[in-house]
Amino acid sequence: MADHYEVLGVSRDATPDEIKKAYRRLARELHPDVNPGEEASERFKLVTHAYDVLSDPEQRQRYDMGGDGGAFGGAGGFGGFGDIFETFFGGGGGRGSRPRDRRERGQDALVRVTLDLADVVFGAHRDIEVDTAVLCESCQGSCCQPGTQPVTCDICHGAGNVQRTVRSLLGNVVTSQPCTTCQGYGTTIPYPCTTCAGQGRVRARRTVSVDIPAGVETGLRLQMPGSGEVGPAGGPNGDLYLEVTVAPNEAFSREGDDLLATLEVSMPDAILGASATITSLDGDVDLDVKAGAQSGDVLTVKGRGITPLRGGQRGDLRVGIQVVTPTRLDGKERALIEEFAKRTKAPAPRLAEFHQGLFAKLRDRFRG
Structure with a gap:
């Protein structure tokens, strides 16, 4: 049996890279497409087998310690259990496997x-x-x-993978690995x-x-x-x-498909009622503040909200009223308010019954 190192023409302490380079050089020289002679074909088989053994660290170690390095023939060799494995498993993935496609899907x-x-x-x-x-x-x-x-890759001949023989208790099992020359x-x-x-x-x-x-x-x-x-x-x-x-909007916020806004109303307008025109996101809107309006009351304008994502009728524009109490009064204004309080006989401040209404969140926003 020929020495694998001599077949490749390298020393016994050759590096894996030196072994690979020697194999590539000989494979190009002895490939049947380049050198169709029978002698070259036999040498090509020897070179390929030598490379299979020496390029695998475990096989090379066993070979250096006196093993046969997966020699051709012999008990359990080709024609034994190895052929059975190849028949059922395609040579350990070598037969039937296809080369990689260079075209791949791009990233998102x-x-x-x-x-x-x-x-x-x-x-x-x-x-x-x-x-x-x-x-x-x-x-x-x-x-x-x-x-x-x-x-076409001159090492794997277009297969995209190269076969290696692994010796096992059941004989020589042929495995397949991606070709390192063409990746x-x-x-x-x-x-x-x-x-x-x-x-x-x-x-x-x-x-x-x-x-x-x-x-x-x-x-x-x-x-x-x-x-x-x-x-x-x-x-x-x-x-x-x-x-x-x-982005946040200074005047409007969103709740589902509805738009929310706050309308500040003076105390006299809240008492007497008033009309107001506000600028919405799609034009002016006229609002009618009824007499006796309270903070937290909501004016609803149908169909002036947001169009649902999956289509359908637009939501509403809901405008919450916030009554603004004056903080500075001159003497005459204060006298008028005091006279108004006497005439209405307003009750003293007291706790009201607590209830969680539909627009509680909106009222909480007013209080903030």
Whole structure:
């Protein structure tokens, strides 16, 4: 039996890298496609087997200690249990397995967008700048320089994997591992595209047009299929996700599909009643404050709230009244208020019955 080190032409203390380089050199020289002779074919088998043994640390250690290093033939060799394993398990994964596809799906991208409350009411259109991976224009995803193409790997012959023989109690079991020369692709790229360094894609800034529906809220993520990064070697795009943040509004807040606002009413207007016009998010709204209005009373304007995310009738605009009590009175004003108090014979301050109403949250907001 030939010595594996002599077959590869390396010393017994050769490094794994030296063994790999020697194997690649001999494999190119003895490959049947290059050297079809029978003698070269036999040497090619010896070289491949020697490399299988010496490139595996455990097999190499056993071989250096006097083992047969998975020699051809012999008890339990090819034609024994090894053939049975190959028949049922495809050579440990070698047969039937396919090379990797260079084209892979791109990653998803996340972009955060800030909206005004008006955008939430009516929806919005945005042109968003995204820094992401796009298809390389020079090679169009082929990863090769123009005019060139990938070539079949001369080590695995396009299989993407190489077989190794592992000796076990049941005989020689053939296992398969990704080819280290082509990284499991089955092909190599001798002339990578200089624009994308053989990746088939480049980083670039692009504009994505987005129609944001009405009814969104802070924290919601909108999915845009196929608008994310292009994959390696021109693979399909990932998805783009827009994470929404709604900026606070000075006059309005949101509760479900309703808009909430506060209307400050002077004490005389609360007593006598008054009309008011406020500017909402979609135009002016006329309000009628009835005589005797109290803080916490709510005026409802139908259909002037937010359009639901999944469509349907708009919510309402609910305006809570807050009666403003004057804090500074001149002598004449104070005299008038005192006269008013005598005439109405208002009761002394007292505790009222506590109850949790529909607009408790709104009243709490007034008190704050």
